[in-house]
Structures are given as C-alpha cells and as structure tokens.
Amino acid sequence: MAAAQPPARRASIGARRNPDTEAAVLAAARSLLVERGYAGFSIDEVARRAGAGKPTIYRWWSTKADLFVAVYSAEKAAAVVAADLGDLRSDLIRYTIDLWRFWRGNPAGSAFRGLVAEAQGGAAALDALRHKFLGARLEAARAIFVRAALRGEIAESEVEDRLALWVGFNWFQSLTEQIDDESVIARRVDLLCR
C-alpha cells in the first residue's frame, strides 16, 4: 500500500543524515526487494516510495549497488550472529548454516546473487561488491578466524586465506543454487579447519 500512495516529501538536513529519512529509505528499499528482487531494484523507485529526495539518497548511496549493500548489511546484522561456541569448527558450521538460511529466506539475502551478477558487467557494482560488500560485511566471519588464531587453532598468518576459501565456498554454493543441502557444510568446514 505504501507503493500506491507515497508519503509527504521528507526534508533534507544536509550532509548529516536524517535518521528518520535513512530508516524510511531502508524500509522502502527492503520492500522493493521483496517485490521485485535485485533486477527490479532502483534508487529512483526507492526515493519515490520513501518520499525522499533523489539528491539526498544519491548523496548517501551513489549507486543502486551501494544502497543494496546498506539494506543487505542491516538485514544480515539482524539475522546472522557469529556465536562463540569455543572452537573454529563449531563457530564456522553455525555461522555458515545461519548464512545459508538468511540467503534462502530473506529477500535481501537472496538478492545478493543479483549484485554478484551486476558486478560481472558493471564497474560500479564490482566496486561496491569488492570494497563495500566484502569490506565491512566480512568482519563477522573474519572475527571467527581471528578468534581461532588467538586460541592457537590456526596460524595468524592464515586468517585471510582461510577466510577467502570459506567465502569462495559459500559463493559457489549460492551462485549454483546449492544452499539447501546443509549436510555438505560440516564436511567442507572440516577441510577448511585443518
């Protein structure tokens, strides 16, 4: 129903973000993802639904990919928590299962594949994927490996390489639509923990 009747236009308060406007934009972006997925996602339509000025949104997120990363980040932070279960293997299995469930069940999670697809032809999307998505978005997973290094389970010098292999494993499963069968997780995580 929000789509049918846009709310009154929200005022910009300049370079500093207005938290109400930001929340309205993220909510509108989320509902647009639910309806249309990544392919049907656009800053212009989000602005219209949120009643926010396009210049404001573009100042905060300069591309569709950037805005998507913001929605994805907020949704993922709420849905997937990296628990400390005492050892690398347990932490990684738990986190991977939760990530796959997020990718399967959350509209922002499943739209992640659209961002990867757009990045194969578009420089802005590739930049968002590499520097925004893989930057802050990997902190929780990296922390699992760093904790394992502090426990002495793995060498500190191996954290980034093990993290990259774990990310590659998850991407491959998602991009080939093989994230339903959770039974492969324990076996592959076992190999990544050696």
Next chain:
Amino acid sequence: MAAAQPPARRASIGARRNPDTEAAVLAAARSLLVERGYAGFSIDEVARRAGAGKPTIYRWWSTKADLFVAVYSAEKAAAVVAADLGDLRSDLIRYTIDLWRFWRGNPAGSAFRGLVAEAQGGAAALDALRHKFLGARLEAARAIFVRAALRGEIAESEVEDRLALWVGFNWFQSLTEQIDDESVIARRVDLLCR
C-alpha cells in the same frame, strides 16, 4: 571480415552433426565472443556469421548458454592441460595458474563470468552452468584430486569436497576480478591440500 559477408548457407545433414558446420559455428561463436563478450553473444548472430541454419544450431545447442559452454570447452581443452607433476600441491598450483591465465587471456575464458551472471536470473543458464559447465568441465580438475587419492595423499571420500572448495576459490577470485595476483595461489592451495 567474415562478419561483413556471410558465407553460403551450409546444408544440414540431419540429426548427426556435420563436422564442417560444427567447426564453422564454433569459430563464428569464438569470434563473436572476441568482439562482444558474453553480453553481446547470441545464437542468431552466430548462425548468420557461420552461414548455418538457425534450426540446426538450436538442435545442437538449445540456448546461448549451451553454445557458450561448447566454445569454452573447446578453447579450455586447447589452453589448459592438467599435468601430472607427482603430488597434489604441484599439480593444483600449476593447473590453477594456467586456468587464471586462460580466464585472463582468452575471450571465451573471460566470458565465463557472463555465464555465471546470466545464471543468477535465468533458469536455462543456471542449468547449463550446473549440468554442462560444471559437469564435463570439471573432469580435468577432478582427475587431479582422484590421482592424489590414489597416491594416498588425501582420502578418496574427500575428493568431491576438496574439488568444490577449489572451484569456489577460483570462482570467488574471478568474480571479484582478483586473478592477476598469482602469489595467493600457492598459499590457498596449501590449505586445500591439508
């Protein structure tokens, strides 16, 4: 110049493939990939350039993705050979370096990213990716792991999981345009061999 003046129409010899026509189609497909990449690739344009009937090509390859996999397979078989260097680590490092060079330097190799992108929104492309690309295309890499299992370097039951992790590693590097720095290969292959 072949693009400007299509050759005379080639005759179909029915369900059995005419090798000359098949070679002409693959050559035309390769040159179209050189010019336009995966996004500009189409069966119709390949048919026009090869002077082949569209029904013939569609009988052999029912989608753009299928035809692409055929071109990719022929090019990769010629460019990347799985050498037997005596141990898993050496075999895998050599093969990964050669694969990355193929992806960087060969037009069919670099267009692989376009197939992955198309598969994120299209069922036919996903099917080609999962069942044709990942089927026969993985045989050479699988043979490296099978050989290692026969040598006793890894357990036979781990072949598929290790292969999947290796594929995920390569996809991740390619899809984020990080296949220039070959120095990460040895470190990550080391982990995959443990």
